Amino acid sequence: MTSATVEGPRTRPLESLARAIADIEGLPEPAPETPLDQAVRTKQLVIVNWSGELDKVWPVLILSSTAAASGVRCKVFVTFWGLLPFVRDQKRIVGENWMQKMLALMQRPGIDHLKLSKMNFLGMGPWMMGTLRRKYGVASPRELLEAATAMGVEFIPCQMTMDMFGLKREDLIDEMGEPAGAATAIEIMTEADASLFI
Amino acid sequence: MTLQILQHVDARGLSCPMPIVKTAQAIRTVASGALIEVLATDPGSVKDFGAWSRTTGHELIEQSADGGVFRFVLRRK
Numbered sequence: 001m002t003s004a005t006v007e008g009p010r011t012r013p014l015e016s017l018a019r020a021i022a023d024i025e026g027l028p029e030p031a032p033e034t035p036l037d038q039a040v041r042t043k044q045l046v047i048v049n050w051s052g053e054l055d056k057v058w059p060v061l062i063l064s065s066t067a068a069a070s071g072v073r074c075k076v077f078v079t080f081w082g083l084l085p086f087v088r089d090q091k092r093i094v095g096e097n098w099m100q101k102m103l104a105l106m107q108r109p110g111i112d113h114l115k116l117s118k119m120n121f122l123g124m125g126p127w128m129m130g131t132l133r134r135k136y137g138v139a140s141p142r143e144l145l146e147a148a149t150a151m152g153v154e155f156i157p158c159q160m161t162m163d164m165f166g167l168k169r170e171d172l173i174d175e176m177g178e179p180a181g182a183a184t185a186i187e188i189m190t191e192a193d194a195s196l197f198i
Numbered sequence: 199m200t201l202q203i204l205q206h207v208d209a210r211g212l213s214c215p216m217p218i219v220k221t222a223q224a225i226r227t228v229a230s231g232a233l234i235e236v237l238a239t240d241p242g243s244v245k246d247f248g249a250w251s252r253t254t255g256h257e258l259i260e261q262s263a264d265g266g267v268f269r270f271v272l273r274r275k
Contacts, residue, residue, distance in 0.1 A: 043253075062214070062215050065215060065219050066215040066218055066219065068222070069215070069218050069219045069221070069222030069223075069250070070218070070222070070250055070253040070254055071222075071253065071254045071255075072253065136213055137211045137212050137213045137216075137240075138213040138214075139212070139213070139215075139216050139219075143216075144215075147216075147219045147223075150223075151219070151222065151223070
């Protein structure tokens with residue numbers, strides 16, 4: 001006989017007996033147990049920052065800084081085009097071979113040099129966005145990045161992208177965490193309450 | 199009884215999400231139960247402070263509007 005067959009019929013009659021006694025004696029029923037981890041667990045948001053454009057990096061930084069401000073633990077997995085905005089300011093051409101350098105030449109790295117995914121018009125679009133932003137008191141990606149990191153948003157660079165683009169750890173801004181791979185991305189996404197791919 | 203406000207956040211002229219971000223940073227500097235006051239001009243902040251209060255558990259105890267300036271009083275949880 002397995003223990004399961006013994007345990008089943010043993011526990012159930014006890015529960016109904018307890019309820020029957022409670023009914024007779026007018027005792028309150030025991031409150032349903034709330035799992036402790038559910039009661040104290042901090043909510044988590046994961047954003048995969050894949051695009052490198054102004055109009056995509058902006059919402060990533062707005063949502064991550066707001067999450068942190070709302071007490072939601074936020075991690076941003078930074079991959080592919082999304083990695084270039086997180087290259088240090090001083091770096092202009094990054095990469096080890098001509099193809100990687102060409103890539104950086106065509107898409108200038110850094111948080112202040114983002115293009116628009118539409119209506120870029122050789123930089124006219126981003127310039128107009130910047131003007132409108134200042135006019136309406138909207139925080140810049142740089143300001144939001146500073147707020148996000150100050151409030152504990154974790155930025156995780158993708159190791160594979162770093163290799164392919166020829167980026168070294170010292171090419172990236174200090175706020176970037178330890179590089180990791182897809183398995184880490186999957187782990188944090190499956191543990192999170194919400195995850196976004198932007 | 200007048201409740202004493204310990205910290206003021208001037209988020210006038212700032213757009214989403216900075217009023218919330220600045221409030222989150224300010225509320226950390228006061229003790230649990232203390233009150234902070236926020237002034238904002240972003241019309242979106244009216245709904246956002248309600249949502250933020252529900253997410254964080256900091257209580258939104260007062261809310262008013264005066265000539266395009268929104269005032270919020272929050273109690274740190």
